[in-house]
Amino acid sequence: MVHRFTLTTPLYYVNDKPHIGSVYTTLAADAMARWRRLQGDWVCLITGCDEHGLKIQRSAAAAGVPTRDYVDRMAGHFAALWQRIGISHDRFVRTSAPRHHRLVHEFYERVRSNGHIRLGQQQGWYCVACEEFKDVDSGEDGTPPRCEIHDRPLEWRDEENLFFCLSHFQEPIAQLVEQEDFIGPASRRREVQRFVEAGLRDFSISRVNLPWGIPVPHQPGHTFYVWFDALLGYVTALCDPDGPQDLATALGSGWPAQLHLIGKDILRFHAVYWPAMLLAADLPLPERVFGHGFLTREGRKMGKTMGNTLDPEALFAKVGVEPVRWYLLRDIQFGDDGDIQQKRFLDLVNNDLANTIGNLVNRTVSMSRRWFGGCVPPEEKQQDDAPPHPLAAVAGATTERVSRCFAQQDLQGAAMATLALAEATNGHLSEQAPWSAIKDASRRDAVAAVLYGVLEATRLVGLCLQPLVPEFSNRLLVQLGCDPLDSRHDGLPPGAWEQLVRWGGLPHGQTLPEASPLMARLELDGDL
Ligand code: MSP
Numbered sequence: 001m002v003h004r005f006t007l008t009t010p011l012y013y014v015n016d017k018p019h020i021g022s023v024y025t026t027l028a029a030d031a032m033a034r035w036r037r038l039q040g041d042w043v044c045l046i047t048g049c050d051e052h053g054l055k056i057q058r059s060a061a062a063a064g065v066p067t068r069d070y071v072d073r074m075a076g077h078f079a080a081l082w083q084r085i086g087i088s089h090d091r092f093v094r095t096s097a098p099r100h101h102r103l104v105h106e107f108y109e110r111v112r113s114n115g116h117i118r119l120g121q122q123q124g125w126y127c128v129a130c131e132e133f134k135d136v137d138s139g140e141d142g143t144p145p146r147c148e149i150h151d152r153p154l155e156w157r158d159e160e161n162l163f164f165c166l167s168h169f170q171e172p173i174a175q176l177v178e179q180e181d182f183i184g185p186a187s188r189r190r191e192v193q194r195f196v197e198a199g200l201r202d203f204s205i206s207r208v209n210l211p212w213g214i215p216v217p218h219q220p221g222h223t224f225y226v227w228f229d230a231l232l233g234y235v236t237a238l239c240d241p242d243g244p245q246d247l248a249t250a251l252g253s254g255w256p257a258q259l260h261l262i263g264k265d266i267l268r269f270h271a272v273y274w275p276a277m278l279l280a281a282d283l284p285l286p287e288r289v290f291g292h293g294f295l296t297r298e299g300r301k302m303g304k305t306m307g308n309t310l311d312p313e314a315l316f317a318k319v320g321v322e323p324v325r326w327y328l329l330r331d332i333q334f335g336d337d338g339d340i341q342q343k344r345f346l347d348l349v350n351n352d353l354a355n356t357i358g359n360l361v362n363r364t365v366s367m368s369r370r371w372f373g374g375c376v377p378p379e380e381k382q383q384d385d386a387p388p389h390p391l392a393a394v395a396g397a398t399t400e401r402v403s404r405c406f407a408q409q410d411l412q413g414a415a416m417a418t419l420a421l422a423e424a425t426n427g428h429l430s431e432q433a434p435w436s437a438i439k440d441a442s443r444r445d446a447v448a449a450v451l452y453g454v455l456e457a458t459r460l461v462g463l464c465l466q467p468l469v470p471e472f473s474n475r476l477l478v479q480l481g482c483d484p485l486d487s488r489h490d491g492l493p494p495g496a497w498e499q500l501v502r503w504g505g506l507p508h509g510q511t512l513p514e515a516s517p518l519m520a521r522l523e524l525d526g527d528l
Pocket of ligand 1: 009010011012021050230233263264265266293
């Protein structure tokens with residue numbers, strides 16, 4: 001049976017164009033989706049835009065543009081960027097689409113008829129940038145407290161709202177966040193557990209005086225709180241845009257999600273509020289929520305006021321997509337905070353991709369072509385007791401390790417294991433020095449064996465690189481005369497990956513195209 005794998009990026013706010021934070025989550029999700037496709041899963045990678053709320057309404061007003069036009073334009077930037085950098089999403093959902101409204105209404109009616117909605121008075125300090133009430137006291141001198149994340153004054157609210165009865169779910173949520181696999185990385189579980197232990201309080205899910213939102217049925221003047229509607233975007237996304245838009249359809253189309261990938265700042269929404277909302281509607285819960293860390297630049301928080309933001313479009317135009325993918329996924333332990341450093345970026349991309357892997361392929365293909373008629377060396381006359389190739393065991397351990405890493409969202413681990421195989425292969429090549437051995441005609445078979453082993457290990461490097469740097473991986477595979485992989489669409493049938501990574505898969509005698517550099521060394525004129 002085909003295994004389904006639904007995974008999501010956050011739905012990005014359209015108050016502005018995509019930033020490097022949204023790019024980071026999206027690249028990581030793309031790598032994971034590609035990995036699952038190679039494992040034969042039926043993957044649905046969901047991304048999209050979160051388009052309601054006061055923050056967006058105000059951004060549109062500040063730009064002097066009708067809100068609808070503004071969100072259309074911004075959502076267009078996201079869609080265009082993902083297209084430009086080859087993100088393999090299966091669905092792009094927009095929460096301002098009418099089809100989403102219908103689903104939110106159906107969901108709300110379920111939760112309400114199950115007795116988990118009440119009217120109440122909402123008083124508190126609100127951060128518009130976070131779109132969240134903050135549990136803080138007013139300053140002594142009456143000045144509004146500031147948001148710790150955005151360093152802006154909070155706004156006071158005192159209005160009648162509808163509340164979602166989160167308190168009804170204290171027990172099941174406490175149990176859920178205890179489960180080992182629900183929250184990743186493990187280091188973030190404790191902070192959510194503490195929040196739950198402090199006691200879950202009902203939260204308001206409607207707003208008055210906020211026209212840019214989905215109207216609440218039977219509650220004139222109220223629109224839904226942006227987070228209440230946004231999380232449901234994941235469910236809407238599963239319904240075929242041309243088919244029925246309802247919960248039953250979504251349930252049959254890949255819900256529950258196997259993985260929500262998000263940043264650590266929105267973990268509470270995904271690991272506490274969202275599962276409680278789903279329980280309130282008698283819907284199944286996502287299997288795992290993984291909160292990655294935040295990116296800084298040269299040790300400093302990025303921000304417009306700091307003048308040190310990294311514009312993704314300019315960045316990709318300058319250095320291309322693959323170097324950025326490789327650097328972010330290889331250098332940052334996924335889950336931890338990470339610092340983008342220009343020098344390190346250049347060093348890693350040039351050392352790993354251009355030198356360690358690129359030169360390895362180039363040299364080996366050239367030697368094989370020169371000495372073995374443009375082909376992968378022929379099979380040696382096998383002796384029954386011939387020992388396995390020394391690289392075979394390293395390669396086998398690598399592909400197993402890569403599998404384990406992907407299963408735990410350890411993208412850095414997968415990248416490092418692959419790189420280690422390339423380094424071991426380089427080491428083997430230097431040690432065996434086929435360029436000397438070939439001068440001795442009696443050692444031609446031994447040279448053939450060395451080169452075959454190196455080419456084969458290189459093929460496995462190329463396969464393992466596919467989810468991380470798909471274009472680079474395909475150039476590598478084609479350089480060995482192999483077919484490129486399509487991890488963007490259908491991927492592979494179940495079981496095919498295991499076949500593909502079995503040692504000895506590279507056909508002896510296969511024609512090798514003329515060697516050409518896999519990646520030119522990257523030089524930078526100015527800043528990233
Ligand atoms: N709209 C909500 C998500 C709703 S999901 C139903 C939202 N959007 S966001 O656009 O503000 O943020 C999207 C993601 O970008 C978050 O996961 C956030 O953690 C991430 N990042 C924002 N700045 C970041 C960095 N500097 N570094 C890494 N990721 C960061 O929240």
